[in-house]
Amino acid sequence: MITRRFSVALPVDAARAFAWHAQPGALPRLLPPWDRVRVRSRTGSLADGQVVLELSQGPLTLTWDARHDPSRYEADRQFVDTQASGPFAYWSHVHRIETGVGSRESGIGSRESGIGRRELGVGSGESGVADPTASCTLTDEVTWRLPLDPLSWPARPMVERVLRRMFAYRHWVTRADLSRHGQGPAMRIAITGATGLVGSALVPFLQGGGHDVVRLVRGTPRQGEHQWSPERGLVDPDRLGAVDAVIHLAGENVAGGRWTPAFKAKIRDSRVGPTQALARSLAALPVKPRVFISASAIGYYGNRGTEDLTEQSAPGQGFLADVCQEWEAAADPARAAGIRVVHPRFGIILDARGGALGKMRLPFSLGVGGRLASGEQYYSWVGMEDVLGSILFALTHDTIVGPMNVTSPHPVTNAEFTRTLGRVLHRPTIFPVPGFVLTTLFGEMAEAELLSSKRVLPAALTTAGYVFSHPRLEDALRFTLGRVEATPVA
Structure with a gap:
């Protein structure tokens, strides 16, 4: 199995970052616009919920059934979803939020275009966080295995590229939304x-x-x-x-x-x-x-x-x-x-x-x-x-x-x-x-x-x-x- 970790510094405390993920709009916000993915159903909470996604690729439509693992849930710190059925032979996604800015953060950008964090609007400086005492680090850890492994190894680079693009998008959206929504009271x-x-x-x-x-x-x-x-x-x-x-x-x-x-x-x-x-x-x-x-x-x-x-x-x-x-x-x-x-x-x-x-x-x-x-x-x-x-x-x-x-x-x-x-x-x-x-x-x-x-x-x-x-x-x-x-x- 392959494990990859992607991290991003967020300009809010851990409790607020965790609460954002629990909002009904968070999951749709995190779905990349270039993929044809929609939420078919969503029940329960981050602790014990279920999410069913539909992924369309050309004439084909795949269903991804993800379940949250209550045994690994930690309020304001961690939630985990695993694939019950879907395109992978195995999939586990740990969402971990820790107080403070971590020492390592995923680079977000494009080597070929020279686009970096400032140009993408995610802030400047090492972490993009002005006040480390009111900040946290989100780490997404995904562990996966493709069907028919090891025969499916030629597809691994494609999956790696999909993940790099997906988490660049997800982390930009997460940081930007948490920054923007601090502008006023709920309406x-x-x-x-x-x-x-x-x-x-x-x-x-x-x-x-x-x-x-x-x-x-x-x-x-x-x-x-x-x-x-x-x-x-x-x-x-x-x-x-x-x-x-x-x-x-x-x-x-x-x-x-x-x-x-x-x-x-x-x-x-x-x-x-x-x-x-x-x-x-x-x-x-x-x-x-x-x-x-x-x-x-x-x-x-x-x-x-x-x-x-x-x-x-x-x-x-x-x-x-x-x-x-x-x-x-x-x-x-x-x-x-x-x-x-x-x-x-x-x-x-x-x-x-x-x-x-x-x-x-x-x-x-x-x-x-x-x-x-x-x-x-x-x-x-x-x-x-x-x-x-x-x-x-x-x-x-x-x-x-x-x-x-x-x-x-x-x-x-x-x-x-x-x-x-x-x-x-x-x-x-x-x-x-x-x-x-x-x-x-x-x-x-x-x-x-x-x-x-x-x-x-x-x-x-x-x-x-x-x-x-x-x-x-x-x-x-x-x-x-x-x-x-x-x-x-x-």
Whole structure:
């Protein structure tokens, strides 16, 4: 059998680090975005619980049944899971948390790119921990054996690489979340669009911080959910009770189809009317939320070439610009009721699970990716971790009011984006797509989304003191695509 240990210093005491792992959002947060893994079921606690995961690889789906070992459980110090059934002949994972900063810590970075801990946003210095008296060290010790060992030994290097990438990701997330969630008290937060790309990442992120998250759903609500209607807003607000914040993310995917008149109406109607209905519901509550975060997008600015665009810039022209203006104005009833309203204008969100990057992964991985048209148009992108971080920042900072550009401070041209993604994936990018092909295939959507140029800067966030986790494109891509590795300490 093979044993590997990976360690990371955490900027909190052992009890808090242990408690974070017990939160319902911790496990989903630790699942790498580049792998197709989902939690099928989870019961019990860290002491004696069971977790069943589904791992999809192409057409195949594997089930991993992990059980926590109560005989090896130590409160605030250690929990252990072992494989009851799954892809390994044997698997044991010891999660050990010790007070203070250990003498050895896994290196997190990428030799080939020169990416280190500072660039990955995990802090600088030897441990990244400012106060050793309020710190601890997390060590993950995994012991494993492959089926048909020793005949399966050629697969060992692949498994080792998977583990190095997985623990680089897990340790970054653990340290970053524990650092970020120290910014304010626990809140009760209601969220629409909780199953979308942003919502499905945001819910476990907030749960990991100890926040009580209520999913607002259109169908029959289950535990942890409350019903809302795009036409009427909140259904039975008395049953919902008081909430500190409402985050409104629901809306039709603008890249979900060709922009026929019917689909354009669907894009608009899924945003403007429901936002207004929800804002009116919040304004009518006897105990109003302190903040209403209602999504918007950088489509607000239209096609602006190389112009630097901040929240103070005038709106642009075109369908999306018009929709975004109506969308933001629809929150006026909440504003008039004295609720702080924030409009995160999301850029191109980079996450391996879906969105734009999810669609790019396959062609670029096959070596058939390339720039779009001239490639001179600016892409204002943002990594998912900074989407989550900026929303938390808006929740906890009363100075953030109105529009908030959620984009990296370093926008790039499409040509630079293409070259960088190819470099991260080790693939050529020599197949440009002519503009007329895009407009023929996608019509108006291609002009508005793929060929237009928006050089958007996050002035509101940076002025308020937000520090980006992944300000540079290559770092963000390597993080979400699993191209960063941790070095075992033993």
